Amino acid sequence: MKIExxxxxxxxxxxxxxxxxxxxxxxxxxxxxxxxxxxxxxxNKFDDRIFVVCKDDSDVLRMWSWPAxxxxxxxxxxxxxxxxxxxxxxxxxxxxxxxxxxxxxxxxLKQVKPVRTYRDGDKDAVLELDPATIxxxxxxxxxxxxxxxxxxxxxxxxxxxxxQNDDDFEDFMELCNKQVSSARxxxxxxxxxxxx
Numbered sequence: 001m002k003i004e005x006x007x008x009x010x011x012x013x014x015x016x017x018x019x020x021x022x023x024x025x026x027x028x029x030x031x032x033x034x035x036x037x038x039x040x041x042x043x044n045k046f047d048d049r050i051f052v053v054c055k056d057d058s059d060v061l062r063m064w065s066w067p068a069x070x071x072x073x074x075x076x077x078x079x080x081x082x083x084x085x086x087x088x089x090x091x092x093x094x095x096x097x098x099x100x101x102x103x104x105x106x107x108x109l110k111q112v113k114p115v116r117t118y119r120d121g122d123k124d125a126v127l128e129l130d131p132a133t134i135x136x137x138x139x140x141x142x143x144x145x146x147x148x149x150x151x152x153x154x155x156x157x158x159x160x161x162x163x164q165n166d167d168d169f170e171d172f173m174e175l176c177n178k179q180v181s182s183a184r185x186x187x188x189x190x191x192x193x194x195x196x
Contacts, residue, residue, distance in 0.1 A: 001196060009062060016093075023053075024189075029182040031175060031179050032191070035051075035068065037091065048068050052064045066169075066171075067168070070089060072120075080123065084119040087139050087159030088159055095189045103144040147166065
C-alpha cells in the first residue's frame with residue numbers, strides 16, 4: 001500500500017493487521033498511532049504521515065492524518081550525535097513505549113521503553129537503512145512537533161517522529177490526553193509502516 005491508498009480508518013488498520021500487528025478497536029479513545037514512511041521519500045522533507053485511528057464515544061471508528069517525518073533531518077545525518085551514526089526507527093510495532101512527557105521543554109510523547117533503530121554513519125545526504133546496524137535501546141526517539149509551519153526537517157529530527165505543523169500536533173496531543181482521561185491508558189503504542 002501507499003499513503004494515498006489510505007482513505008478510510010479501516011484501510012490503515014487493515015494494513016497494520018496484514019503485517020501481523022495488533023490493532024486497538026474495542027474501547028473508545030484507545031489510540032492506534034501509525035506512522036507511514038514514504039518509499040523513495042525526499043531527504044529532509046515532511047513527506048511521511050502519522051495517522052491516529054480510534055473509536056469515539058459513539059463507538060464510531062474515526063481517523064486523523066497529518067504530514068510528518070519518520071526519518072532524521074539532513075543536519076543530523078551529516079552531523080550525527082552518536083558515533084555509530086544517526087538513528088532511524090526500524091519499521092515495526094512498539095507496544096507501550098511512549099508516555100506523555102516533554103521534548104525540549106514542550107509537551108510530547110516521550111520514549112520510555114526500548115525501540116529498534118538503524119544507524120547511518122557515513123554523513124552523506126542519503127539515508128542508509130542497513131539491517132546490520134540495528135540496535136535496541138532508549139535513544140530519546142520521541143514523538144513531537146517541528147515549528148509553526150516548517151518546510152524542512154533539518155534539526156527537528158535526530159531520529160524522532162516529528163509533526164510538520166505545531167497546530168496538527170496540538171490536535172494529536174488532545175487525542176493522547178483523551179486516551180488518558182477516557183480509556184485510562186497512560187502508555188502509547190506506535191506502529192511504523194513502510195510503503196510497498
